[in-house]
Amino acid sequence: MGYGRSSRIRTCDPLLPKQVRYRAALYSDVGAGIASALANRKKLYKEEYSSRHAIRGAAPAMKLGLKTAMIPVDGAAQPAARCLEDGGLVAFPTETVYGLGADATNSRAVARLYEAKGRPSFNPLIAHVSDLQAARQIARFDERSLRLAEAFWPGPLTLVLPKAAGCPVSDLATAGLETIAVRIPAHPAARDILRAFGKPVVAPSANLSGHVSPTTATHVLGDLDGRIDLIVDGGPVSVGVESTIVGCFATPLLLRPGGLPREEIEQVLGEKLARIPDDDGKADAQPLAPGMLASHYAPRTTVRLNAATLEGGEALLAFGPHLIPGSDQAIVMNLSEAGDLVEAAANLFGYLRDLDAKGPRAIAVMPIPHDGLGEAINDRLQRAAIPRS
Numbered sequence: 186m187g188y189g190r191s192s193r194i195r196t197c198d199p200l201l202p203k204q205v206r207y208r209a210a211l212y213s214d215v216g217a218g219i220a221s222a223l224a225n226r227k228k229l230y231k232e233e234y235s236s237r238h239a240i241r242g243a244a245p246a247m248k249l250g251l252k253t254a255m256i257p258v259d260g261a262a263q264p265a266a267r268c269l270e271d272g273g274l275v276a277f278p279t280e281t282v283y284g285l286g287a288d289a290t291n292s293r294a295v296a297r298l299y300e301a302k303g304r305p306s307f308n309p310l311i312a313h314v315s316d317l318q319a320a321r322q323i324a325r326f327d328e329r330s331l332r333l334a335e336a337f338w339p340g341p342l343t344l345v346l347p348k349a350a351g352c353p354v355s356d357l358a359t360a361g362l363e364t365i366a367v368r369i370p371a372h373p374a375a376r377d378i379l380r381a382f383g384k385p386v387v388a389p390s391a392n393l394s395g396h397v398s399p400t401t402a403t404h405v406l407g408d409l410d411g412r413i414d415l416i417v418d419g420g421p422v423s424v425g426v427e428s429t430i431v432g433c434f435a436t437p438l439l440l441r442p443g444g445l446p447r448e449e450i451e452q453v454l455g456e457k458l459a460r461i462p463d464d465d466g467k468a469d470a471q472p473l474a475p476g477m478l479a480s481h482y483a484p485r486t487t488v489r490l491n492a493a494t495l496e497g498g499e500a501l502l503a504f505g506p507h508l509i510p511g512s513d514q515a516i517v518m519n520l521s522e523a524g525d526l527v528e529a530a531a532n533l534f535g536y537l538r539d540l541d542a543k544g545p546r547a548i549a550v551m552p553i554p555h556d557g558l559g560e561a562i563n564d565r566l567q568r569a570a571i572p573r574s
């Protein structure tokens with residue numbers, strides 16, 4: 186079954202109660218466009234905010250002790266760009282929803298972003314750029330994707346494309362995938378910030394993980410006060426639902442229905458977008474897009490978790506100041522000698538790749554604490570450790 190009234194898109198957030206999961210039905214193939222999405226939006230908010238306390242109760246939003254400044258859009262581009270340059274987290278309006286931006290090329294900033302959102306796993310992020318030329322520096326376009334870009338950018342469309350050679354976006358932001366999600370937003374404030382910054386900005390919706398995406402600066406403040414550096418207040422956004430995501434593969438796939446109706450995309454493509462199978466009811470459902478493509482980064486080398494000692498021929502992915510017995514004989518990369526989970530998250534995908542390239546018999550991984558970003562790190566490591574045929 187495809188996008189029927191009952192189908193739901195799964196996220197990877199276990200905190201997200203079923204009733205507030207993003208609903209494909211709202212923007213389904215019945216021809217629903219922005220207007221009906223907006224009408225439904227109100228209902229979704231009602232549901233979300235009534236369940237909000239329950240979510241909070243389950244996972245209290247620990248503040249990260251930051252002072253969050255709020256500034257109006259006028260004149261915001263320069264301070265926002267400076268904040269991004271310093272590795273800061275900046276919430277800004279796009280035409281779809283408010284995004285929480287970080288320098289896409291700075292793994293540490295990206296790790297902070299996951300931490301600020303309280304994401305339980307590293308769902309890959311959308312890289313936002315100011316124009317097509319910048320998009321072509323991070324992704325490879327073919328004739329078909331170029332047609333979509335020219336028809337709908339700037340606007341509420343995200344394209345998942347093969348990464349360009351030398352793409353500077355952090356592996357953590359793309360969850361180690363060979364593909365990258367790219368979007369040129371239409372909101373003038375977003376474009377000004379992107380132009381002033383001059384590098385790609387990853388920006389998930391600026392809400393705590395498990396909450397509905399924010400459409401005003403006040404929503405952002407409600408979720409992220411004390412967890413991010415800056416909020417650019419541009420008033421309410423116009424579209425109010427996230428961008429439509431199209432996977433530009435041999436068969437173009439609708440990965441997430443959103444602010445741009447499917448029919449308009451199909452018209453430009455001259456073909457139907459393939460639907461994703463309905464995974465409703467499966468306990469082990471993966472986050473929509475990566476799960477669909479079964480393309481989470483997986484090292485070729487076997488990964489052994491929670492290692493207490495090293496066995497012959499293994500390399501070590503270490504964590505913390507105290508290495509395990511056998512380490513002195515082995516190739517060791519330490520995610521964070523200081524035991525800092527933010528630093529560890531920033532290093533995770535790069536180190537896995539580096540160890541994989543050295544061709545050890547296996548990669549042994551020391552235990553990683555499960556608090557804070559540790560949960561996401563362990564989630565990614567568990568996926569990497571699943572035996573493959």
Ligand code: TXA
Nearest residue numbers: 281283284309310345364365366388389390427428474
């Ligand atoms: O409207 C939007 O798209 C907003 C604004 C801020 O631009 N952003 C947004 O980001 O909704 P986020 O992180 O909430 O959703 C990004 C989605 C996720 O479902 C993720 O799985 C998918 O994009 N995604 C990112 N990279 C991908 C990739 N390489 N392959 C497949 N899916 C990908």
Ligand code: MG
Nearest residue numbers: 389390398427
């Ligand atoms: Mg989101």
